[in-house]
Amino acid sequence: AEPGAELQVALVPSYACQRHTPLLHHNTVLTDALSILAENAELTDNEGRGVAFRRAAALLKSLPHEIRGMEQLKGLPCLGDHCLRVIKEVLEDGTCSEVETTRQSGQFTALKALTGIFGVGAKTADRWFREGIHTPSDLQRSGHTLNRAQQAGLQYYDDLNRPVTKAEADAIGRIVERAVSEVLPGAEITLIGGFRRGKNTGHDVDFLITHPDEGKEEGLMVKVVSWLEAQDFLLYQKTTRNSYLESKDGPARPPSNMDRFERCFSIFRLSTHNGVRMTETDPHSHFSVHPHDSHPTPQTCRTVDVLSREDSSEIGQPQSSHSQSWRAVRVDLVVSPYSQFSFALLGWTGSKLFERELRRWAVHEKAMTLSSHTLYDSKQRQYLRANSEEEIFALLGLEYVPPCGRNA
Ligand code: ATP
Ligand code: MN
């Protein structure tokens, strides 16, 4: 090993929120292997193991070099015995038998295919698997009663399992922006989730909506959804109203990491021909840059950019003869009051592991409780205010990590 290498690794901090984790990194062979095991653990009700594999993978993603031998792992955090065994095998043989066995197992393949149906979680998939249902077609034939989400999930299965491109995300952004500005002028929309972290594709598109006049945003989601439905943009939607305020004097709720914003899980009908022309005719289409969100980075897309005509035509390419003129796209919309915007932005930008690590850091290292609404300091017994993500990191005693570094 190079002199000083050990000293360097000894300084790698153990929480993912203390590190920068870029989208592209040097250890994909190892992290792909660990991700399979994480996924399998999550699908078989082993959340703890899943998190352990995810943390190990995230650690490797944050390293500035490729791992070629076990000696380079000395002193690194997050790597338990099981992970080390997997890494050793991959380094020595190119593959790990446990990973390959898992990848090819009927159970793993079936559970992945079934949870690939929108509206189907690990528990339901497992139940169906044990009834002999292994594929979406099996499910279709089974005559099971499905809820609305699952019916839509089956109906649009192929589209929803095809990655959403950035161009498609931008086209959706223009539609949502139009809807929002029609029903509440001055409202601001921000692209969140994976696309804000700089990903080129996603399994869905996520947006956060707010309005600078606190209170104006109340009831906004219902209006936005009505507008979208009237324009025939929605194939499916389930809107949940804000349960935050009412719960304060209402009956006590169990503590939960789930936030309580007005939100909408939806499936958009994105036109691949004239949908583009439709949005092009709106000369005022723009996305307001939220004043709180003030540290752009090159790999980061804070807001949805307006596409030029040339860019837009990308998604309006001539279709092959058997393809249809539209595709289904999963879209998540969240509305937050202005005062909670920074917490919502931080909480919905992800990645899921990064969020989990932020909350774990807050509780265990700072005796604070972080949610997508607030930060509570248990020692001072008060809520801490913040007007930007940078301020939240500072309150947590963490160095700021921009969205592109949160790909843990
Ligand atoms: P992908 O590109 O696959 O969509 P993603 O990072 O955008 O990746 P999402 O599942 O869209 O993944 O989640 C985006 C963010 O929203 C994550 O940080 C996640 O923690 C948060 N999130 C998702 N669902 C909920 C929910 N029900 N309640 C609170 N936060 C959620
Ligand atoms: Mn997403």
Ligand code: MN
């Ligand atoms: Mn989402």
